[in-house]
Amino acid sequence: MQIIRTLAKMQKSVARRDRSQVTGFVPTMGFLHQGHLSLVERCRENCDICVVSIFVNPAQFGPKEDLANYPRDLEQDLKLLSKYGVDQVFLPTQEDMYPSGYRTWVEVEGWSSILCGASRPGHFRGVATVVLKLLHLVQPQKMFMGSKDFQQTVILEKLLQDLNLETRIIRCPIVREADGLAMSSRNSYLNAEQRIQARCLFQALQQAKILYQQGTNSSQALIQVAREIISAAGGRPDYIKLVDATTLEERDEADDNTRLLLAVFIGTTRLIDNDALSA
Amino acid sequence: MQIIRTLAKMQKSVARRDRSQVTGFVPTMGFLHQGHLSLVERCRENCDICVVSIFVNPAQFGPKEDLANYPRDLEQDLKLLSKYGVDQVFLPTQEDMYPSGYRTWVEVEGWSSILCGASRPGHFRGVATVVLKLLHLVQPQKMFMGSKDFQQTVILEKLLQDLNLETRIIRCPIVREADGLAMSSRNSYLNAEQRIQARCLFQALQQAKILYQQGTNSSQALIQVAREIISAAGGRPDYIKLVDATTLEERDEADDNTRLLLAVFIGTTRLIDNDALSA
Numbered sequence: 144m145q146i147i148r149t150l151a152k153m154q155k156s157v158a159r160r161d162r163s164q165v166t167g168f169v170p171t172m173g174f175l176h177q178g179h180l181s182l183v184e185r186c187r188e189n190c191d192i193c194v195v196s197i198f199v200n201p202a203q204f205g206p207k208e209d210l211a212n213y214p215r216d217l218e219q220d221l222k223l224l225s226k227y228g229v230d231q232v233f234l235p236t237q238e239d240m241y242p243s244g245y246r247t248w249v250e251v252e253g254w255s256s257i258l259c260g261a262s263r264p265g266h267f268r269g270v271a272t273v274v275l276k277l278l279h280l281v282q283p284q285k286m287f288m289g290s291k292d293f294q295q296t297v298i299l300e301k302l303l304q305d306l307n308l309e310t311r312i313i314r315c316p317i318v319r320e321a322d323g324l325a326m327s328s329r330n331s332y333l334n335a336e337q338r339i340q341a342r343c344l345f346q347a348l349q350q351a352k353i354l355y356q357q358g359t360n361s362s363q364a365l366i367q368v369a370r371e372i373i374s375a376a377g378g379r380p381d382y383i384k385l386v387d388a389t390t391l392e393e394r395d396e397a398d399d400n401t402r403l404l405l406a407v408f409i410g411t412t413r414l415i416d417n418d419a420l421s422a
Numbered sequence: 423m424q425i426i427r428t429l430a431k432m433q434k435s436v437a438r439r440d441r442s443q444v445t446g447f448v449p450t451m452g453f454l455h456q457g458h459l460s461l462v463e464r465c466r467e468n469c470d471i472c473v474v475s476i477f478v479n480p481a482q483f484g485p486k487e488d489l490a491n492y493p494r495d496l497e498q499d500l501k502l503l504s505k506y507g508v509d510q511v512f513l514p515t516q517e518d519m520y521p522s523g524y525r526t527w528v529e530v531e532g533w534s535s536i537l538c539g540a541s542r543p544g545h546f547r548g549v550a551t552v553v554l555k556l557l558h559l560v561q562p563q564k565m566f567m568g569s570k571d572f573q574q575t576v577i578l579e580k581l582l583q584d585l586n587l588e589t590r591i592i593r594c595p596i597v598r599e600a601d602g603l604a605m606s607s608r609n610s611y612l613n614a615e616q617r618i619q620a621r622c623l624f625q626a627l628q629q630a631k632i633l634y635q636q637g638t639n640s641s642q643a644l645i646q647v648a649r650e651i652i653s654a655a656g657g658r659p660d661y662i663k664l665v666d667a668t669t670l671e672e673r674d675e676a677d678d679n680t681r682l683l684l685a686v687f688i689g690t691t692r693l694i695d696n697d698a699l700s701a
Contacts, residue, residue, distance in 0.1 A: 150586060162441065244669075246531045247550075247584035253525055271526075279586045305526035306551075307429060307558045 482548030
């Protein structure tokens with residue numbers, strides 16, 4: 144497994160790459176869990192070359208967010224990636240990615256300021272910009288993303304389409320703990336009690352799904368049941384919304400193309416989850 | 423000479439391209455003059471494949487600007503490009519470049535809202551976005567740009583650097599009419615009297631240059647002489663500024679790394695020009 148720490152070395156490696164081979168890319172912020180590793184596995188299965196980046200992107204954290212405390216364990220990450228047969232790990236530095244005088248930003252307008260973007264101003268601008276930079280550097284045909292960050296995936300697909308990039312996003316399923324909690328590096332912030340409370344996100348989605356499958360379409364009713372479950376468990380909803388899965392617009396009625404999206408504070412930790420209510 | 427009218431055909435052509443060949447690119451809005459053709463010549467001399475795009479980019483025109491009236495003569499443009507040995511002419515449509523629901527924009531912050539950006543809000547966002555799209559589609563190693571649009575070139579070089587694109591911009595000299603007027607498609611808006619008035623831009627730059635070479639460094643004095651020449655000719659300055667050629671910051675004193683930038687209304691036509699005062 145090759146470890147690449149500079150942009151120039153990444154660019155050289157791409158220039159030497161055999162163009163007949165398909166390159167797959169898994170961008171991460173490290174502190175890898177089974178969710179990330181499922182993306183790596185999928186990438187390995189579908190591509191000739193598997194590139195994983197680890198970069199805690201300061202541009203996607205707000206001034207009051209957890210950049211400094213974001214969990215990191217590079218040694219363990221590299222062990223895991225080596226075991227999973229990754230070809231290249233790209234570890235750019237903050238100084239190389241955002242040198243002094245950096246001033247170029249890309250934004251998927253409208254979709255970046257709703258849902259998670261409403262609580263995290265600038266977050267998706269930071270995500271869109273770093274992913275575009277990484278795509279220019281790594282030049283993969285396919286990029287593998289987990290569905291936990293549903294809004295992020297929709298935004299990045301739009302970015303690729305609007306900017307005429309040929310990279311395709313492969314959406315992969317959410318990987319969950321045994322009790323249903325979606326895997327996230329931020330789960331490490333939870334203490335034992337909060338870890339139990341955190342089950343409420345999945346439980347809320349499950350309950351809404353049951354209601355929907357029993358014939359309840361009204362977003363108000365579906366959101367209400369989710370809210371009750373979350374509140375009863377001690378969670379504080381940031382938002383609970385039923386949206387069109389393509390356009391992210393809020394919808395009054397659930398159907399096969401809607402998705403229920405949640406962001407919930409458990410203590411000071413903000414967790415997200417989502418599900419299609421059909422099937 | 424191959425004429426390519428769809429994004430898909432451009433992408434296919436790039437996929438088939440021999441990677442050992444150097445592709446050069448000249449983005450234009452058409453109505454070609456000797457300034458554009460000098461870029462094409464330079465591209466031909468320096469690259470194996472020469473691609474020229476013609477696309478009047480609506481995103482870089484303000485709501486009160488001259489999009490509808492912008493001069494067009496595709497037949498004549500194609501004749502000229504064929505004569506100059508261009509390999510591919512790319513003619514994307516507005517509908518393909520900005521389909522319904524388009525919402526992704528790139529901005530080089532700060533530098534896009536000063537100088538021409540102060541009078542033309544959104545202009546450089548439109549330029550940056552369309553150029554990034556065209557670069558993704560055409561994938562050239564080199565892009566040839568004229569120095570008349572000095573701020574544009576500085577902004578696009580920053581964009582390429584910040585977003586880690588490997589395309590290099592080749593800056594080419596301003597091409598002028600016999601009386602010094604910088605060539606521009608917008609010169610076609612001028613009537614006979616205005617065409618004579620329009621000489622004042624070059625004359626102002628020349629006079630400032632003489633003063634500088636005689637020992638005057640003060641931006642105030644250099645700008646003052648330029649303003650007098652422009653006003654005496656009946657021009658209305660939008661701005662006259664001495665800036666750092668690298669950072670576009672205004673400077674109080676001229677030196678080898680400053681540049682005098684002008685935007686002047688002649689009647690309702692807004693013309694730009696610029697020069698280094700040294701050498």
